[in-house]
Amino acid sequence: MTLMQKFLGAAAAIALSAGASLAEPALIFDLGGKFDKSFNEAAFNGAKRWAEETGGKFLEIELQSEAQREQALRRFAEAGANPVITTGFAFATPVEAVAPDYPDTKFVNIDGWMPEVPPNVQLIGFQEHQGSYLVGMLAAMASKSGTVGFIGGMDIPLIRHFGCGYAQGVKAVNPDMKIVANMTGTTPAAWNDPVKGSELTKAQISQGADVIYAAAGGTGVGVLQTAADEDILSIGVDSNQNYLHPGKVLTSMLKRVDVAVYNSMMAGADLETGGFTTLGLAEEGVGWAYDEYNAPLITDEMKAAVDDARAKIISGELEVVSYYANDSCPAYDF
Amino acid sequence: MDKMPQWADIVLIPLISLILAAVLSALVILAIGENPVAAFKLMVEGALMRSAGWGYTLYYATNFMFTGLAVAVAFHARMFNIGGEGQAMLGGLGVALVALYIPWPHWSLAILGATAGAALFGAAWAYIPALLQAKRGSHIVITTIMFNFIAAGLLNYVLVNVLRPKGSMDPASANFPDATKLPTFRDMFSTADNIMFRGAPANVTFFLAIAACVLVWYLIWRTRLGYEIRAFGFSESAARYAGISPVRITVIAMLISGALAGLMSVNTTMGESERLVMNSTEGAGFIGIAVALMGRSHPFGVFLAAILFGFLYQGGAELALWTNIPRELIVVIQALVILFTGALDNMVRMPLEKLFLALRRRNV
Numbered sequence: 001m002t003l004m005q006k007f008l009g010a011a012a013a014i015a016l017s018a019g020a021s022l023a024e025p026a027l028i029f030d031l032g033g034k035f036d037k038s039f040n041e042a043a044f045n046g047a048k049r050w051a052e053e054t055g056g057k058f059l060e061i062e063l064q065s066e067a068q069r070e071q072a073l074r075r076f077a078e079a080g081a082n083p084v085i086t087t088g089f090a091f092a093t094p095v096e097a098v099a100p101d102y103p104d105t106k107f108v109n110i111d112g113w114m115p116e117v118p119p120n121v122q123l124i125g126f127q128e129h130q131g132s133y134l135v136g137m138l139a140a141m142a143s144k145s146g147t148v149g150f151i152g153g154m155d156i157p158l159i160r161h162f163g164c165g166y167a168q169g170v171k172a173v174n175p176d177m178k179i180v181a182n183m184t185g186t187t188p189a190a191w192n193d194p195v196k197g198s199e200l201t202k203a204q205i206s207q208g209a210d211v212i213y214a215a216a217g218g219t220g221v222g223v224l225q226t227a228a229d230e231d232i233l234s235i236g237v238d239s240n241q242n243y244l245h246p247g248k249v250l251t252s253m254l255k256r257v258d259v260a261v262y263n264s265m266m267a268g269a270d271l272e273t274g275g276f277t278t279l280g281l282a283e284e285g286v287g288w289a290y291d292e293y294n295a296p297l298i299t300d301e302m303k304a305a306v307d308d309a310r311a312k313i314i315s316g317e318l319e320v321v322s323y324y325a326n327d328s329c330p331a332y333d334f
Numbered sequence: 335m336d337k338m339p340q341w342a343d344i345v346l347i348p349l350i351s352l353i354l355a356a357v358l359s360a361l362v363i364l365a366i367g368e369n370p371v372a373a374f375k376l377m378v379e380g381a382l383m384r385s386a387g388w389g390y391t392l393y394y395a396t397n398f399m400f401t402g403l404a405v406a407v408a409f410h411a412r413m414f415n416i417g418g419e420g421q422a423m424l425g426g427l428g429v430a431l432v433a434l435y436i437p438w439p440h441w442s443l444a445i446l447g448a449t450a451g452a453a454l455f456g457a458a459w460a461y462i463p464a465l466l467q468a469k470r471g472s473h474i475v476i477t478t479i480m481f482n483f484i485a486a487g488l489l490n491y492v493l494v495n496v497l498r499p500k501g502s503m504d505p506a507s508a509n510f511p512d513a514t515k516l517p518t519f520r521d522m523f524s525t526a527d528n529i530m531f532r533g534a535p536a537n538v539t540f541f542l543a544i545a546a547c548v549l550v551w552y553l554i555w556r557t558r559l560g561y562e563i564r565a566f567g568f569s570e571s572a573a574r575y576a577g578i579s580p581v582r583i584t585v586i587a588m589l590i591s592g593a594l595a596g597l598m599s600v601n602t603t604m605g606e607s608e609r610l611v612m613n614s615t616e617g618a619g620f621i622g623i624a625v626a627l628m629g630r631s632h633p634f635g636v637f638l639a640a641i642l643f644g645f646l647y648q649g650g651a652e653l654a655l656w657t658n659i660p661r662e663l664i665v666v667i668q669a670l671v672i673l674f675t676g677a678l679d680n681m682v683r684m685p686l687e688k689l690f691l692a693l694r695r696r697n698v
Contacts, residue, residue, distance in 0.1 A: 068654075074533040076655070
């Protein structure tokens with residue numbers, strides 16, 4: 001075998017492996033990072049489940065800077081990754097800009113919004129207010145002090161949307177219930193500030209709250225920790241966080257980002273694009289977590305009430321008002 | 335004379351520092367079970383072997399040139415401006431205000447306006463620490479770094495409460511009007527059947543940065559003001575004796591430095607994102623310190639060092655895309671280069687100086 005042949009062989013091998021990588025899906029995490037125990041981690045778990053079940057491989061990147069958003073989208077699209085899945089609303093603008101350049105690649109954005117969706121883009125949103133309504137009911141039923149808390153991450157309409165559903169759930173159980181709500185901050189740093197989360201938790205406890213719902217990404221880790229230390233109940237978000245402090249986390253509002261990622265990867269290149277997918281209670285896109293860690297906290301009565309409300313929301317008998325409808329909330333003034 | 339020959343000072347020391355940093359980085363990559371040779375190849379291929387890769391490398395390099403020059407000018411007056419980050423943030427605000435509220439007919443006029451806005455805001459942000467240093471002796475290192483935090487807080491407030499379009503979730507300004515869109519390298523160098531620099535953010539601001547390099551060289555070595563700045567930097571008492579006002583030179587040098595740092599945001603804000611985003615500076619103000627140190631505060635050295643750091647940034651992004659090296663370790667690799675070329679400069683310099691001295695003695 002001459003040296004030339006070796007080179008040719010190596011080149012062929014590279015070409016083959018490049019061809020094999022064509023159908024690999026790609027997943028781009030937002031700046032919060034892969035292991036935030038919440039939103040991004042849910043996306044990662046969905047991808048991991050897909051990889052384990054199909055034996056496939058996926059490309060992934062955790063961003064370091066803003067300029068990398070477009071770069072990562074383009075590089076993955078050029079490498080033949082399909083579909084390219086992005087997490088977080090901040091990706092909506094770059095995806096909208098890049099997608100027309102790669103008509104054969106399908107892009108998915110979770111949580112984003114665009115005025116007009118390009119034909120090769122699919123947006124996936126969640127009816128967070130419905131899931132939050134259910135955990136709000138649980139919070140009101142579990143509270144003994146008559147005051148419950150809500151700690152949001154960054155103060156954006158999306159998080160008010162969470163808080164609004166929660167407040168409606170609380171008021172549905174007991175209209176006299178007091179709700180205290182705080183936002184961690186006004187910048188993306190608010191998604192990953194567990195220390196501030198902990199301080200806000202203490203402040204809300206001093207105002208009488210004995211159940212606190214954290215819709216704050218990585219900041220929620222601090223909320224759950226402090227709530228457990230101070231012996232009150234907390235509610236997790238996005239992923240099932242009940243296991244973090246068994247017996248202290250009342251439940252978690254599940255936002256099945258993992259299902260969205262898993263389904264998109266399963267569909268692969270055949271993914272349907274060009275519109276919005278909204279996942280609510282009916283599609284099991286949102287819900288509340290019930291497992292061995294929080295079973296002792298949930299009485300049969302509570303479970304029955306929540307299951308009943310869930311069925312009513314699905315059937316349309318009960319409507320949870322969305323904060324987006326007119327940028328205000330009927331149950332709480334943010 | 336116990337000095338090294340100039341070529342050793344300019345070429346040999348940075349080269350040895352780089353090799354040391356590369357060896358340590360290779361060990362780090364080995365330790366996490368990846369192949370350092372493959373990683374290096376990936377970086378070179380991704381950053382230098384494709385035109386789009388160059389587009390990113392030069393985009394980052396443009397940022398580092400401005401902030402490197404900013405630090406270099408302050409160095410010549412023996413001041414350590416580590417507030418480049420804050421000055422660039424405020425520069426971004428200047429660019430955004432100019433781009434959003436003045437109806438520009440053409441980009442060529444808009445870039446002039448944006449340059450003025452960025453320089454003005456950057457310089458204004460450096461003015462207060464400069465005055466505190468000159469009049470009150472408050473140390474410039476402390477005040478400039480504190481001003482970084484104030485700048486971040488101020489920008490945060492303005493973006494969230496003033497510039498953010500209604501209904502938007504992102505803490506960012508509205509998109510700039512189309513007339514202010516700067517031509518990218520793709521617009522400039524592509525032909526109809528050969529698209530170059532596809533999707534890369536490098537834009538016409540790169541040439542602004544080169545012009546800034548030339549102007550700074552002219553200022554420092556060919557003008558009276560530059561002479562005064564250097565004289566003040568070499569010896570304050572001698573400068574004072576020669577009739578140079580320390581207050582005046584401190585303030586002027588810092589104003590120029592702040593203006594240069596502010597100019598960086600023309601590239602990031604007008605050239606890349608075309609709107610003002612929260613963290614558009616992304617540490618370039620601090621990288622500028624390493625760039626200036628490595629470039630020996632000479633504009634040409636700054637130019638070369640900026641391209642090297644641009645390569646490291648773009649190469650790092652390629653590593654993140656195609657390998658399982660976690661982003662924290664990519665930052666470690668970038669930090670090792672900064673550590674060796676900037677902070678540990680003397681570690682290489684002193685033994686080398688002794689070596690040259692010994693060689694010379696033997697020759698004599």
